[in-house]
Amino acid sequence: LRVIELGGGIAGSYCTKLMAGFGADVIKVEPWPAGDKLRQSEPFIDGASGPENSIPHLWYNTGKRSVVLNLDSKRELDWLKGIIRRADVVVDGFAPGKLAEIGLGFDVLKSVRRDIILTSITPFGQSGPNKDYEAEEITLYAMSGLMYATGHPDREPLAAGPAICQLSAGMKAYIATLMAVYRRKQAAGAEWIDVSVHEAALDNFEIAVAEHMELGKKAKRANDEHALVPWRIFPCRDGHAAIIGGPIRHWLKAAEIFEEPELTSTKYAHMADRIRQRADVRALMAPWLSRHDKKDIFHAGQKRKMAWGYLATLADVVGSPQHRARGFLPEVHHPDHGHQIMLGAPFRPSRSPWRQQRAPQLGEHTSEVLQELLGLSPAEIGAAKEGALS
């Protein structure tokens, strides 16, 4: 599977990062001369800006080949069309209409390759009154309902740290594209996929929206108080432990751990009782929690079949014995930065394994790809490398 990534963006880059890791030949076409905008994104390695130093670039672009082209040049646009002719998929991170403006609209792509799959990822989709709206992650987190339900009821809604809306959209673009690839084998033909980050993120809020549509309910910020009790993080001696009252059938036996007989009495025997007496349950657990450390609590709960956890810092994640045992934090070598700790596969297929790779340097594969796919001579490409392009 050969995939051409155009237009950059976190969602598109995440989608093609997954494709590259699971074996696709992903060619990231970056604009001449500076490359993808992600390369200018903070933070940088050791704080030093530069196209090879952006941490978001080093994370989101692993496993891809980098080809730098000047799409204002007719000749190079033709080169890109030649590359697309030998590709299966174009992942488009440009704003609506921009691809057509460049001269690579869906009709043009279809004429270049009859069964091309175009996956366009935009903040609000290809149609509708908001299609040209500007958006950052917080804008999308707000407009998809997620933010209203995040944080404390007495404070302003809170943005998510991770770019969860764009990452949701990137994964959905991956799924949608592979569905189209799958279908193409049965019904050859081009396909254009419209991924709206907004709609992709709305899926994360599906229950709240469904319950509003059917029951008129309005999910509110609740300072993370879950419908079930207990079902959240609580302070303990060295941080926070995630005390989850499930699997519910095991709770009463497991709750003996808190050394508080009242907690295992009939008064709190049913989940409905615990929900009704939320504050009391918390108070009864607190003394034992304050005497124990988060990881000890995690293991003690799991020994009693409870699905507990703990609030891991980034240092805890890096130090996790589970991650070490599963090789989840492998190192890759980058020519400019030496060994870097990356994440292993997001899931582990037994027959189509993950390829652990680094991000490409700017234009690292321009000659390689132009020779391999277009048969260009090194002289022609040499001229290009001199910057004598237009």
Next chain:
Amino acid sequence: VSERSAQPLSGIRVVDLTHDWAGPHAARVVADYGAEVIKIEYPKRLDGMRGAYLDRIDKHPRWWQINRNKKSITLDFHRPDHVEACKALVKVSDLVLENSRPGVLEGFGLGYETLRQVRPDIIMVSMSAHGGSGPYRQYAGYGGAIEATSGVQSLTAYGRGEDAMRIREVDVTNGIMGACAIMTALIHRQATGEGQWIDLSETEACTWLIGEHLLEFTANRGAQTLPLGNRHPVHAPQGCYPCRGKDRWLAITVRSDSEWRDFCATAGHPEWSADDRFATVKGRQAHHDEIDRLIASWTREQDAREAMITLQARGVAAGLVADAEDIANDPHLSSRGWESRPDSGEHGRSPGFPFRFQTEGAARYRRRGPDLGADNNAILRELLGLPATVIPPLDPEHLGTAFDRE
């Protein structure tokens, strides 16, 4: 293009052994796009999403939503004939999705090695809390613990040193990663004819949401940009500002000096952009608190949606902090025909599909989440040709919920 092929996964049959949210969401994504998903339910301990009360197990909108387009059959793997029925179903299926504790299915004689004897090219996707290997392989998990243990939760807070907060909604993003696994395996099988087993650790999938932040932490020796509350690591100002009315808010990001001037002009306060202290992003970062107070003094008098429209017309990234009601009535979503209703004619408005194909009919909402055992007859008797005795009794004394004690 025939009607059959309009849905990309038409012809794929999935045996869905998952429960709660993440696994069922993965199965729903493929069901929306044409896979026939047969959900196997254990009558003595129903899916938690069916709730605590037997008289309402078929009546929860959350159930209708998460399990739309699926079929329901009921089996009890303590019964040998039901284990055999499951194998018979696997024999005519493409994929098995499960989220039991590692080892549980093996205990019933339904592990991957057994099922591939039944069907050599079967795909099995196992979604567990910590993965199928390693010291924590037997550990259980729900979203509320996985989000914490994965490191994700530590990056969201109102500020440094404040309580870590949960985001919305890692059960769903883990489900989406499960759907990514399904598609990866289907493509591999289409190319090679091989089935396979996929081991998905929900903790690892969740940690993938913060990959760039872990790389910052390891590469820059303990550096950590997040949490930043509602602020942006580079742009300023960015925040969530109160608007007219109760609990109405607008998220605003100003991304350049010229956007700052446009913002101030739009807000009717050109004097803010005339203030030299705020002229550069460095200055705006240094005086962020003061700028937040100024912006809030303007937004408090504004309707959140109107202010969003006005600011967006000037190219400023402003977004209404939508609640569920705003979304149900969103003009943009409605112009895109997002909301969907089941073809079956059952009552029910529903959130729409997560992505669109140009091909008409690629995603369809055929029916809402099924009543318990709704397809027992069609699947167990008609498809598999099993005797009537295989269908278990579903009257209340034979049922139990996930809320019951053991």
